[in-house]
Amino acid sequence: MTWYLVRRIGQSVAVVIGVMILTFILVHLEPGSTAKAVLGLKATPARIALFDNTYGLNRPLPVQFWLYCDHVLHGNFGVSYTAGQPVSSLIAQRLPRDAVLLGASTLLALIIGVPMGLYQALHHGTVRDDVVAGTWFTLYSAPDFMEALLLIAIFSVHFHILQPNFPGGITSVGGLFGDLNAMVLPVVVLAINSVAGFSQYMRSSAIEELAQDYIRTARAKGVRQRVIFTRHLLRNAVLPIVTILGLSLPDIVAGAVIAEAIFNFPGMGLLFWQSALSHDFPVMLGATLIIGVATVLGNLVADVAYGILDPRIRHAAT
């Protein structure tokens, strides 16, 4: 297991370095003058030169990359061209809030999706299976912005029960918990789109496991149905969900741009999107790096968890 871990971590580091190089090249391939994009059409040549000098954009690209790597290794992601703040501060403000919001929605989706998948597996091929699957697929196929606006129209505009979005002043995780009413709609909207995935993975996996010999044997031995489900079926059927959860880590870090836009929740998604639109390279590079790290970390966690849950994988790797 130790060697397996070392090998996977080594691969992850290589991937992150690759992401850094690729992202740096790609953002600098963007056409046009960065200074002009930030300062506007009327930026004079003198002002453009000042901007380029301030941010080191007048240096050769390899030198810029070398300096960027040096700064990153020292924990310095640079300063946003548009916000004028350190990129690390911008990310630090947004990431914990995104983690709470998207973590809560993922948790809600799991709480609904896993039992729903099991229920469908146990009734697979019946009308109940079809109704549940149809319902969640309908919700899954609907655009999340439409669901968001619909729920806001019903619960906020019409009935005035829930807040339509987060108040502008919330900047901390504590602030989110201080206004739980505002969290309801975004968490629900984000969860809706995940439930179908979780439930269908769970359903397929459970159907497959239910056909396995060890389940049949357990039943033949007279093991109680509840014990079969919880001790045998659930543990084995949940493996694909672990993989999905691991892979959803970068989603949590990358934010949810549409939900953030509609629910007035300035998170990583909007930060990344706006930085891409405004040629804000330091933010783009910082956000991409964080997302890249989250991606390899998520994969790593999924692999390790998979190994813990399924000893066959662990042994095969050693």
Added chain:
Amino acid sequence: MHRTHRLVAAAVAALALTTLAACGGGSVAKVGGGNSAPTGKPEKGGTVTLAEVGASPNDIFPLLPATNSNGYNGDLTLGSWPWLVYSGDGANSVPNPQESLYSSLKWSDGDKVITIVLKPWKWSDGTPITSRDFTFVYNLLKTNYNDWFDYVDGLFPVDVASVATPNASTVVINLTRSYNPQFYVDNVLATIPLLPQQAWDKTSSTGPVGDYDQTASGAKAVWNFLQAQGADMGTFATNPLWQVVDGPWKLSQFQSSGYYSWVPNTNYSGPDKPILSKVIWTPFTTDTAEMDTLRSNTTLDIAGVPLNDVRQIPALEAEGYSVAQVPNPGVAEILPNFYNPTAGPLLRLLYIRQAMEYLINRPQIVSKVFAGYADPGNGPVPVLYGQQFDSPLEKTGGPYQYSPTKAIALLKAHGWKVVPGGTDTCVRPGAAASDCGTGIKAGTPLTFQLLFGSGTASFDQQNAAFQSTESLGGVKITLKSEPFNTLVATTGTCNAQSHPAATCDDWQLEQYGYNEYLMDPSGAGEFNTDANGNYGGYSSPEMDKLIDATEYGSSSAAFFAYEDYAAEQLPLLWLPNASFVFVYKSNLAGVTPLNPFSGLLNPEVWYYTKSGS
């Protein structure tokens, strides 16, 4: 200006006013020209919450560094450090003497010398505002103007030969040349704040206040110190520097999200002491989020209404809001690239531009795209607020009112085979008056590509309308959109000097929004040869001469001469310019009439009426 102060911040000023005798000493009598009478009994105190979409101020020092183009910083600072000359008097595009820091402003020596007498107002720390505060600003800028965002080539402070201060309340500015006083007051003195020398002339937080600004090295050190402090967002509301103000408000709370609040400067010397006890600026990520909040009738007292949502206004009125609009101080246009290898030879021909302008159905765009909330775009000066700057020609619709018939006749008269709905072609090449024109070959199609910023539904609709009506005259327009910043980044200035250049090759017509005007809607910087804003390379000695007359001359007729010439010569194709539309709680008085120039709201003249706050 391409970065608009979205929504509330955009422009408004509440200049109403009225009498407020009943409310505890608040003599709010006059904020210049306002005439909206409050309905209901005024109530002292209360909090107003304003919405700003996409707003995230990041610098509080009023003299922004050159690399900071964040337009929302003005919203943050203007309530605390107003400009020497206050722009806009009610809805009129004139200076507001009551709100300005000067009591008199006289020109002499052939309009080369300005003598400014300051009002006996005080800073919030009780110190008088003096001529030394002006020289403090001047000294800082004289040394650091290259790092000042609002610096315009050749203007203040470079055009100042010397500044004298014969006494504590008088400033004498000797300019290096004569200026048109109206231009200079409206477009230069109305961009300069006074700053508290007695509190800010220092080089470190713990060091003493001195006269450091009087040497170049000292001015540099003070500038660097103030810039560093001004960018430290974590201390905006707590730094003692920023608590010394001369405006009606001071910052009481600030968060990096763009959420901040003002409380009254209790020592404010101006005529309009704040009546409200607090003003909160709350940020929204998008128009949608803001509109949802408005429709839910929750926390907002005043907010902008996106043009796409103006049809929701009746619903908002039912929720207890009133509606107001304020013209956008600028001119909207389609920019022709006179040096594009393909389109340039066509666009340089005046009759082509005239035909294209005839084919723009501006009244339809105003009514259908902007729901009536837009300036008609008759020429270079907006008629919705231009008043004294509007020539009779512009007031009567401009020289090229929508007429496909005239456009077709014009094209036929110059040797084009006109195919309405198709593409015109040149059939009579040559340079004679009845020919297509120099450089146009037989069979040349009359077709252009319009490049525009994506993501704004009203622009999409406007440009589709432009494409549609141009086709009535056989002018084929293809549309191409790009993210706005990409468009800005890739648009090279094309003129006689830069041509041929790769950056001129990839755009023919461009529509990116509007050019912002200060109070004097001069064409300086826009249409004169080599002007910084003249990206398409328009050049006309006559235009240069007329613009110079508005900037440096003294004839009152000069402006109309320039304006009519520009309207007719079409350095740009004129388009309607959308206004800002606002809603505000109906029990909030003093919000209208709105000032197009204030750059932010003027909540010092607002108050709730007794029916509720």
